[in-house]
Amino acid sequence: MIWLLKPDQPEPTEFAPAMQQGTKISPSLPAVAGKPVEVAFDGGRMTSDAGILLLAAIEQRLKIADRLAACIEDPRAPHRVRHGLAEMIRYRMLLIVAGYPDGNDCDALKSDPAFKMALGRPPESGADLCSQPTISRLENLPGPTALKRMMAAMIAVFCDSFDPVPRRILLDIDDTEDAVHGGQQLALFNAHYDSRCS
Numbered sequence: 001m002i003w004l005l006k007p008d009q010p011e012p013t014e015f016a017p018a019m020q021q022g023t024k025i026s027p028s029l030p031a032v033a034g035k036p037v038e039v040a041f042d043g044g045r046m047t048s049d050a051g052i053l054l055l056a057a058i059e060q061r062l063k064i065a066d067r068l069a070a071c072i073e074d075p076r077a078p079h080r081v082r083h084g085l086a087e088m089i090r091y092r093m094l095l096i097v098a099g100y101p102d103g104n105d106c107d108a109l110k111s112d113p114a115f116k117m118a119l120g121r122p123p124e125s126g127a128d129l130c131s132q133p134t135i136s137r138l139e140n141l142p143g144p145t146a147l148k149r150m151m152a153a154m155i156a157v158f159c160d161s162f163d164p165v166p167r168r169i170l171l172d173i174d175d176t177e178d179a180v181h182g183g184q185q186l187a188l189f190n191a192h193y194d195s196r197c198s
Contacts, residue, residue: 030057032117033126047114049098056094056118064157065090071149072142083130087119088138091129094118103135 029037039050059065069086094115095105109115110131113123121127130138142150159165180187180198190197 029053030060032120033122035122037117047112049109049112049114052094052098052114052118055097056090059090059093062157064154065093067153067157068150071153072146075141082127083134085138088130088135091115091119092135092138103132103139106130106132106135 029039031037037053065086068089069084072085074081074085091106092103095101095109100109106129110129115129116123116126119129121129158169177190177193177195178198179193179195184198187196187198189195
């Protein structure tokens with residue numbers, strides 16, 4: 001818990017700890033499996049990624065993973081599915097924003113309590129999240145049509161952020177310089193950097 005002292009209270013001493021004098025401040029986090037979530041710094045299973053719960057709450061409100069999953073046809077046999085497309089997409093997105101860009105990190109974090117809670121699973125008794133091979137199959141699943149649908153879904157998320165959707169939106173996208181050498185495919189001349197870039 002985070003404790004704040006009231007302005008007229010003395011500094012805590014060993015005889016009068018802050019927890020007895022202070023006011024409890026607890027961030028509002030959504031419940032997981034019907035149980036309240038509280039932030040504490042005193043033991044239990046630990047994670048260094050507790051902030052992921054706040055990002056998960058934002059994603060749940062925007063339903064980005066659900067929108068993207070609706071764009072992909074799932075070829076798997078329904079009775080054998082353990083991880084739904086939306087759950088896998090949500091897990092992958094949260095890994096990336098938490099600073100884990102490689103799918104390899106899925107194996108190390110699939111039992112992390114914060115990530116399990118972010119995906120609506122109890123931290124102790126909930127089943128582990130999907131593994132690296134499952135995420136690799138997900139990343140290779142969308143074909144050209146699904147990718148176009150996913151792009152349209154992300155544009156819809158952006159447009160939904162406006163009360164009245166603007167008549168015109170200008171996207172000014174600048175590439176970073178990734179210089180290429182020789183005759184590499186998809187290399188283009190970038191006048192700003194005065195070099196060929198991919």
